[in-house]
Amino acid sequence: MNLTEVILEEGKTLHAEQPLGLEVLDFPFGSYPITKKSPLELTVTNEGEKKLLLNGAVHLEAEVPCDRCLDPVTVPLDIRFDLELDMKLSDEERHEALDESDYLHGYNLDVDKLVYGEALLAWPARVLCRDDCAGLCKVCGQNLNRKTCDCDRTDLDPRMAKIRDIFSMYKEV
Ligand SMILES: [Zn+2]
Ligand SMILES: [Zn+2]
Structure with missing residues (x-):
């Protein structure tokens, strides 16, 4: 998704429904197929001074083995996020500031990478098919x-x- 249009105009807001290409959540601790996904509902607001506010919402379901019995469990993720991007920074400066925005390259937003990162943050600590598995x-x-x-x-x-x-x-x- 290209953000140029929003960046050029202060106060501008852009709503977009972005389809996700993401098929698998390939986390460091395991790889889980996505069985259901909504498009990413994204609102981008130009707050002035080259700052963008990103509001996003997306629903994902992934298939994950139960931690105890390994049976497949459907894990629903309702992801909502608010992120502020400082477009004055270069990609490099942003990485140095430990802002994990590897989903931003110049004015291009990689929605798959963005959703991947948010899914990792929202991931449950434990996945069980039932509490008393x-x-x-x-x-x-x-x-x-x-x-x-x-x-x-x-x-x-x-x-x-x-x-x-x-x-x-x-x-x-
Ligand atoms: Zn189980
Ligand atoms: Zn036995």
Whole structure:
């Protein structure tokens, strides 16, 4: 999206519906396909002194494995943001100021990159298929939400094993 038109005129406001090309949220901690997306509703306002205000709203849904049982979970993200851009700064100065606006190159706004960054900020700390998800059996991999198994899972925690050793020492004495 080109911002030149807004930058040239103080007080100007531009509404735009920007379709997203983004198909996958490729985060450092995992890669999640986007299953649903609205266009980005964007309002750009020229506040004077080469400052632009960006108001945006977008709805995304991504498919993410449950943290415990790995079943796919639909994660909805309702993203809203207000950003102020100082267009007096060069791309380089902006990066140095640690403003994460790698979505801006000159007067060109990369809406996919912008939404990617906002999705990362809005990302939930934990994704579970349900609050009481029982997870997978550490021995056989059975999804314990669906079926239980007969595995002895008590030996897997080394701390527990130590405690049991202490108990058996007492028994021997
Ligand atoms: Zn689960
Ligand atoms: Zn098992």
